Amino acid sequence: MNINTASTITILPTRKEKSVCEVQRKLFGDDTNMNSKHCYSFEGKEALRDFMYGHLGECHLRSLRYFDIGQSFAFDTLHNLYRGTFMRLLELWFDTQYRNQPWSLISKIGLIDVSLSIHKFPSTICRTPRTLLKYNDFKASELRCTLLFGFASFSMYLPHKYCRHLLLLVVLAHLCESKSTSSDQTLNIKRLANEFIYQFPLLYGDRQNVISIHTITHLPESVVNFGGVYNYSTFNLESYLGFYSLRY
Structure with a gap:
């Protein structure tokens, strides 16, 4: 977090003792939390936006049993x-x-x-x-x-x-x-x-x-x-x- 502002950034520290898969799972922790937003109530759009961690919205494909957010999309x-x-x-x-x-x-x-x-x-x-x-x-x-x-x-x-x-x-x-x-x-x-x-x-x-x-x-x-x-x-x-x- 920048101490002069309220903004935050997501960083992804990687070390060789950690596998790529572990880092990928860590990355999508916020994404998973965002997907369960229906468990919470939000008073306005700003509160919902903050909960989305900068994402534009949830991905409904995540409800599919075998869908993986990292592997199921082709690399652009x-x-x-x-x-x-x-x-x-x-x-x-x-x-x-x-x-x-x-x-x-x-x-x-x-x-x-x-x-x-x-x-x-x-x-x-x-x-x-x-x-x-x-x-x-x-x-x-x-x-x-x-x-x-x-x-x-x-x-x-x-x-x-x-x-x-x-x-x-x-x-x-x-x-x-x-x-x-x-x-x-x-x-x-x-x-x-x-x-x-x-x-x-x-x-x-x-x-x-x-x-x-x-x-x-x-x-x-x-x-x-x-x-x-x-x-x-x-x-x-x-x-x-x-x-x-x-x-x-």
């Missing part, structure tokens, strides 16, 4: 990997509030931006990233392109241990975006995800280990259960939504 790379995890990293590196932290790149953002601007991206991408100075306004496709192909620009300025940590996410993203996934690839995806999650609080602190980082733990399960992420990517849906919003 658009919102979880690119707009979630990678955007969180960009905020940590370039937000002024972290300028005194060892991972801060705010003094190097201009140099990294120049490096990205002269980078030759594959011709198959649909949108090349705009200037890094506008990273907060990046579309998911720009974040995707930057993560998949911009590692070299960040590696020149990130401290070594943070650079190696980012590389885990880059390789993980490439593997899960593959058109086919073998059993060996699936195993590597799981190892990379677990190592990324384990190292994150050690490098950035437990306070930064929020839900947008934790969601990576569900990526390997999604690949095992539903196949490669291209099968259920929401990037295509976003394109159609944009098309129809302009047309109608």
Whole structure:
């Protein structure tokens, strides 16, 4: 809790002596409490909102006997990997509030931006990233392109241990975006995800280990259960939504 405000954040400290499943169960404790809100009475919307712990509402699918909130949804790379995890990293590196932290790149953002601007991206991408100075306004496709192909620009300025940590996410993203996934690839995806999650609080602190980082733990399960992420990517849906919003 921030001592200067009444706001709170949910952190997910992970250590190797704890299994991923244990951390996942801890995460959804609040979610389970929210699901039993019918046991309580609320005088107004604000009281109910506070009880929801920041969630928009309850998920009625939880009443199904074999439904698991973590495993039964396919992993959404658009919102979880690119707009979630990678955007969180960009905020940590370039937000002024972290300028005194060892991972801060705010003094190097201009140099990294120049490096990205002269980078030759594959011709198959649909949108090349705009200037890094506008990273907060990046579309998911720009974040995707930057993560998949911009590692070299960040590696020149990130401290070594943070650079190696980012590389885990880059390789993980490439593997899960593959058109086919073998059993060996699936195993590597799981190892990379677990190592990324384990190292994150050690490098950035437990306070930064929020839900947008934790969601990576569900990526390997999604690949095992539903196949490669291209099968259920929401990037295509976003394109159609944009098309129809302009047309109608």
